[in-house]
Amino acid sequence: MADCDEWWDESEPVPAPAPASNIRHDNTSTRGSRVFHSNSGRGRGRGGVRGRSNEPNWRERSGDDGQSRRNFNNSNGDKKVISIPSDKVGRVIGKGGSKIRDLQYESDAKIKIGDSNGNDTEVTLFGTTDAITKANNMIDDLMKDRKPPPTKENYSSAGNGDEASGTSTTHNYSIINENGDEVIDWDRLNADYEKNQQERWSQLPDIVKDLYKEDQKVKEMSAAEVKRWRLTHNDIQVKRTFDDKPGLRPIPNPVLTFEQAFQHYPEILDEIYKQGFQEPSPIQSQAWPILLRGEDMIGIAQTGTGKTLAFLLPALIHIDVQPMPRDQRAGPTVLVLAPTRELALQIEKEVSKYQYRGIKSVCVYGGGNRKEQINIVTKGVDIVIATPGRFLDLVKAKHLCAINFSYIVLDEADRMLDMGFEPQIKISLFDVRPDRQVVMTSATWPPGVRRLAETYMKDPIQVNVGSLDLAAVHTVTQQLMFLEEDDKEAALLEFISNMHENDKIIIFCGKKATASHISTELCCKGISCQSLHGDRDQSDREAALDDMVDGTVNILVATDVASRGIDIKDLTHVINFDFPRHIEEYVHRVGRTGRAGKTGISLTFITRSDWAHAGELVKILEEAAQEVPEELVLMAERFEAMKIRRDRDGGGGGRGGRGGRGRGGRGRRDFFF
Structure with missing residues (x-):
């Protein structure tokens, strides 16, 4: 990215800033002001330093004198x-x-x-x-040394024959070509491989995927009624992702009530009633008929739309109705892959809410107790919720075998690809049975996600909740503050001093070091908070989330590890202390609040170095019908003008290490003023 100091053009006047003391929490918003305000409130001054860094270590905790x-x-x-x-x-x-x-x-x-x-x-x-x-x-x-249990031969991923295990030699497939050279007969080799694979798949137990019994009222919905319902419920768009081949069944109509989806599964209905839900969310209404019918599905929706429950309830029924009794199966039936430990634990928490037919689950992730996780897996579970790295680890160690799974979920597939997990996913699922059912969720639809769908899914149905264009949730009021980098901490402290007692906020930082520094500074000032980032041990990360969820602390300082999959009820504010590197992460950060029908507020600190994102941010604000500050529009225009000048002048040129410009030290700081 071009350095903003070199290309910044201050020939156009811009409005003066509002002082930090003007940060209030009322519901007014004024175009052109430096901050669009939310609810007014008085400082809380909670006091009482709470930080994991001040806790005793394990030896002190376990000793006579430890607490x-x-x-x-x-x-x-x-x-x-x-x-x-x-x-x-x-x-x-x-x-x-x-x-x-x-x-x-x-x-x-x-x-x-x-x-x-x-x-x-x-x-x-x-x-x-x-x-x-x-x-x-x-x-x-x-103290006992346990050996890993042997995998069952009938379902071993390695197979029984030499060909399947990869130990066969190729001399049996050698032929002499027209030049008299010995070469491999690839056609015969591939044909034999396919034959061996077919024989191997035939040894697997049969699975049942079509579990759907369509309600009569749903069946009688006209095409116009279905179209109207989808349009009025978040503009849902449903289609076959790839070619609509002849002979495929029509896409099922959406269900409008829980009873229409699960009337033949009363125990599932009872579990839903216990949670107090009033009606299905839009993606649930459309996804349940698709998944209960055994179709592969891609759900593209923002966070907080009910995607987890959309794939979870059909998974529970899928586990229960399979012909082979659960205690005779070679391994778990359902696999859910998630990009982060936090999201995996969140899914496990959601699964634990639904007690259906004694179905058991386990969450396996890096940083957790590996031996304990292995013990739970080998004792017998039905659902494995895993991060890609730990799942691949257990597959390589033969504690898990992909061939046993018949219902697979790739949750937040776009995030998994962003984090570089595509190789682990491909290796782990190399041996997956061909007739499995696959569900994929994603907030966006990049080429990498499409590539995964082409590899692992068969004639998938794609359900888009809203437009495929990037958009933030409309229940969040998005505020911006334009300031210098050195003024961020003072502005943050001013905001915190005006918090209501019941407010809950997440402060997002761009680096782990920044998150650690901010949390330490807050604790030193007597402000109770927790931090969540990759440098903390898993036990500390879980404790930080628990403290935030149960109200022990109301402030969480985090990196983007918390931007997805973290569901904290009653979260009122999101503060972007640093602007994220990608505009997609901005959307996911903002989506941590304003969930489940509630409203929220986001405040983003904008500095001159963030000008490359100004144009994209303008589009996000306009799409959500938010006020667009004039400063942001000017930033976007200046950045575009810089790119034109740079292209015209042949690039940034050699600056000689910032020399030759006579700026003196750190240079001018009044870039907005």
């Missing part, structure tokens, strides 16, 4: 000292002390790790007799 996060029943209890091999102490402690916390929580005993005296290390257990016995048994179990 545990849980009150154990050991004030008048017993004590027992056991010895464990010193080289296995790490199994008891876990990463960042996560395992020892789990052991204490599950056993209700207090555990203290002593000093090593050579080959052995003493471990002291405090608590009641039952608690000590339970903790002792759990530690003994951790």
Whole structure:
């Protein structure tokens, strides 16, 4: 990107800024003002520093003098000292002390790790007799060396024959060409491979995908009624993604009520009623008939539209109705791949809300306890929710086999590709059975997502909620503040001082170091907050989210790891401390608030270095019928003018390391004023 200092043209006058003290929280908005305001409020001044950096480490938490996060029943209890091999102490402690916390929580005993005296290390257990016995048994179990269980031969991804396992030699396929050279007969080799694959697929158990019994009223909807309903419900567009081949069944009509979708599955209806939903969301209304009929589907919609429940309920029914009993299957039935740990955990939380026929799930992700995850998988689950890296790890270790899955979900596929997970996805799903059902969700429709659909989906139906053009949710009031880089922290503190007591905000930063710095500064000023970024241990990241969800803190400082898949109820504000690198991330950040029918406010700090995004941001604001500040329009015009001058002059040229311009130090700072 061109440096804005070199190309900035200040020949056009621009309005003067409003001082930071004008930041208020009322519902007024004025064109041309530097900030479009939200609700008025008074400072909260909560005080009380809460930061994970001030907590004791695992040894301090587990010792006699440490302060545990849980009150154990050991004030008048017993004590027992056991010895464990010193080289296995790490199994008891876990990463960042996560395992020892789990052991204490599950056993209700207090555990203290002593000093090593050579080959052995003493471990002291405090608590009641039952608690000590339970903790002792759990530690003994951790000391055992387990071998990974063998995969079942009938469903092994490697197959039984030499050809399938890749160990066959190619000399059996050699022929002599017209020049007398020995070459490989690829036609015969490929034909034999296809034959072996067909024989292998024929050994798999049959699966049932068409589970849909169309309601009579839904069946009788006219084409005009269907078109009108789709138009008035977020302008839903439904079509076959690729060629509409002859012989394919018509796309099913949308259901208008929960009963029309699941009247033949009363237990599912009961679970829906427990959640208190009034009616299906638009994507659910259209997706349920498609997925219950066994079709592959691509759902393109922004966050907060109900995509998770759209693929989850058909998955539960799919698991239950398969001909082979669940306890006889070679592995889990449903796979959900998600780009981040936070989104994977969010999906697992959603799955846990629906207790249907004893179906079990597990969430596997990097940073979690791998051994514990493997133990849960091997004991038997029906749904695996995973990040691509950890899933590939378990597939390579033969703890999971892709051939066993018959219902596969690629959630937020565009984000997975943005994060570089395409190779892991392709390797992991290389062995997936050809008659599986695949669901893909995405907020956008880039070429990479289309490529995935072509590879893994069969005649998919595409459901677009709204336009394919990038758009922010319309329930969020988007505000902009134009300022210098050095003034951001002061503006943020001013905003926080005017927060209502019940306000909840996420502050998005562009770098992990910035997020860490901001959270530290807030804590030092007595402002309770949490931080969420890639440098924190998984246990700390989960604790940060828990604190935000349960209201322990009302401020979360995060990088874009929290821009998708994080569902925090009653989140009132999103602050973009740094503008994201891609305009798509701006949309996803803003979409963290204004969810589930509620309204929200976003405030974005804009500096001169963000001018390359000004034109795209103007379009986002206009599409959402938001006020477009004059400063933003001028930024966009200046950036376009710069590109024209740069192209005319043959590029940026050599600046000689910022020399020769007589700017003196950091140069002028009044680029807007």
